[in-house]
Amino acid sequence: MTTSPEQGDPPVPTSPVPSYPVHSYPVHVDADLDPKLSRGLWLVKWLLAIPHFIVLAFLWIAFGVLSVVAFFAILITGRYPRSIFDLNVGIMRWNWRVGYYATNVLGTDRYPPFRLADVPDYPAHLEIDYPERLSRGLVLVKWWLLAFPHYLVVGIFTGAAAYAVAGADDSTDAVWAGLGLITTLVLIAAVALLFTGRYPRSIFDLLLGLNRWVMRVSAYTSLMTDRYPPFRLDMGGHESTVVDAPGARDGAGASTDPGPAHISRPSSTTPSRWTVAKVLSVVVGSFLVLMSLTLAAGALIVAAVGLAEDDGFLTSPRIDVDSATHAVISQDGRLDMGDVGSDLPDGLVGDVRVSAESVSGTPLFVGVAPTADVRRYLSGVEHATLEDVHDDHAELRTTRGDAPASPPAQETFWAAKASGADATLTWELAGGDWTVVVMNEDGSAGVSARVATGVKVSGLDESAAVVLVLAGLVLLVGIVLVAIGVLTARPRRHRT
Structure with a gap:
């Protein structure tokens, strides 16, 4: 309720509401x-x-x-x-x-x-x-x-x-x-x-x-x-x-400001001007931009893999394998390639290469054979199984036993084999259950070697180029969709 001044009363002085910072x-x-x-x-x-x-x-x-x-x-x-x-x-x-x-x-x-x-x-x-x-x-x-x-x-x-x-x-x-x-x-x-x-x-x-x-x-x-x-x-x-009211002080010079005030x-x-269609355009476009960057990163990785090839082989770093047993085999009957080639398309993977360099100078034997044949050969033989790799050192699990009945090179079940102080075998990758074996050439105990595995890859440069082109097209579509949404949602400027 408001009241108005009575007739004859002096006018009440008014002042504009101060603008406080x-x-x-x-x-x-x-x-x-x-x-x-x-x-x-x-x-x-x-x-x-x-x-x-x-x-x-x-x-x-x-x-x-x-x-x-x-x-x-x-x-x-x-x-x-x-x-x-x-x-x-x-x-x-x-x-x-x-x-x-x-x-x-x-x-x-x-x-x-x-x-x-x-x-x-x-x-x-x-x-x-x-x-x-x-x-x-x-x-x-x-x-x-x-x-x-x-x-x-x-x-x-x-x-x-x-x-x-x-x-x-x-x-x-x-x-x-x-x-x-x-x-x-x-x-x-x-x-x-x-x-x-x-x-x-x-x-x-x-x-x-x-x-x-x-x-x-x-x-x-x-x-x-x-x-x-x-x-x-x-x-x-x-x-x-x-809200600060300049000059609002009491007689003692203290501020009379009551403190914080709620300001609407x-x-x-x-x-x-953002409609559902415009927001959807920006969201889809942004998703495509992100997808294109992911594709481009993948293409660059593939290109880097191609540059890292060694005579056509993508080779893992060498790991130290040191065991007092008569043989070292890959884990659980698997041909363990580590990270090499694990994410490559099947059509790009060709031959497999395994190389072993003797640390002690003793001639080595490297072989690939069906897992069942390797198990029969090493049955009752002291050997070590590759469990894991930490940095550049192999973690092994030892199985107790005796010496093998014959040196490994005398066996006939190997799909591929090589011998020497720096033995390297190349094997055409095939389906099935295969095991890699590293031994001393004479079958004696005490295997000490530096081992590396590799796969032969082809068409990496072509694949990288295709992925980069695809990434560019996806990026272009994404940018267009984002631009459509942003530009059509701009507020209109009112002319005065």
């Missing part, structure tokens, strides 16, 4: 805690959110590709393309809503909408102020060098730091170490909700502060602002913005 970081994260949360729904929210996770996986691919485009745009023009900015903010906003619902807070039971734009009545919001100008030089270092201290802090919040220290493997220790502060607090809140029906408000306020910190760093490292993220934990569902902010983005 607002100290606010350009990334605004707000959320409201649902007053009545289900006790047990949080147990399946992650399952219900799987469709969002699938969509976001493709959207984040587009986010990465567009961020690279924005990097070069900022480097050249000093501006972040507005259409790309709006889409990337939309992806971060979508991710925040899903995290608020299912993983990072559990602060609402309302299912997140499949939308990039802000949903005013949804309890979680994210806005990022669009920067009219950005530093061309700062874009080169802020996302890695300048942000490194924040990476350490965020690593503690998310568990990435502890996970890296524990080791990025599937061990239980690494999984538990990677929980992070945010996940731990969410679990505590979830257990409290399960047993009491109430979400602890203090944990909610802290979780919002932690997530706010993470998203400020994400926006900064994604090149969306030049303002360095503050090392400050702004807790609570709504940001408090400090307008949306930081222009009305989105």
Whole structure:
């Protein structure tokens, strides 16, 4: 209700509302805690959110590709393309809503909408102020060098730091170490909700502060602002913005500013022109760009393999084989080629070459034979089986026994064999179960050799060229699709 001055009263002097400087970081994260949360729904929210996770996986691919485009745009023009900015903010906003619902807070039971734009009545919001100008030089270092201290802090919040220290493997220790502060607090809140029906408000306020910190760093490292993220934990569902009133002092000279005030902010983005078709064009194009880079990397690896060929053979590094037994054989009846040729197409693999260089100078015997024949020959004979290779040293498993009845060269079952201080055999690869045997030529105990295996490959250069051409075509299609989506989503400039 308002009152008007009575007739005859002197007019009340009015003055314009002063414009005070607002100290606010350009990334605004707000959320409201649902007053009545289900006790047990949080147990399946992650399952219900799987469709969002699938969509976001493709959207984040587009986010990465567009961020690279924005990097070069900022480097050249000093501006972040507005259409790309709006889409990337939309992806971060979508991710925040899903995290608020299912993983990072559990602060609402309302299912997140499949939308990039802000949903005013949804309890979680994210806005990022669009920067009219950005530093061309700062874009080169802020996302890695300048942000490194924040990476350490965020690593503690998310568990990435502890996970890296524990080791990025599937061990239980690494999984538990990677929980992070945010996940731990969410679990505590979830257990409290399960047993009491109430979400602890203090944990909610802290979780919002932690997530706010993470998203400020994400926006900064994604090149969306030049303002360095503050090392400050702004807790609570709504940001408090400090408003300074110059000259507002009491008689003692102390400030009469009541402290932080909540400031309502307008949306930081222009009305989105991103339709489903345009977003789909960018997502598919980004996926094709990523696929083309993968194909190109594979082609370069194939080309490098071709350059590494030795007389047409792709040869593994030599390994030291040292055993006090009478023979050393490949593991479990398999012709173990190591990493050599394991990923090559069948049509490219030809002959196999095995070479053994004597360390002691004793003439060696190298042979390839059917596994059944090798087992019969070495039955009751002391020999060693190759179990594994560590760096350049073979790990062997010893089978006890006696000396062989005859030297290996006298046997007739070998498919290929060679003898000498530096023995090398070449064998035409064939189907079946085969075993490689390395012995002293006279069958005596004490085998000491440096062994290498190789496969003959053909057509690597041609294959690399075909893959590179295919990668170029896929890259071209991907760039066109991304460009169509970005250019058609640019906001129109209004002429005055």
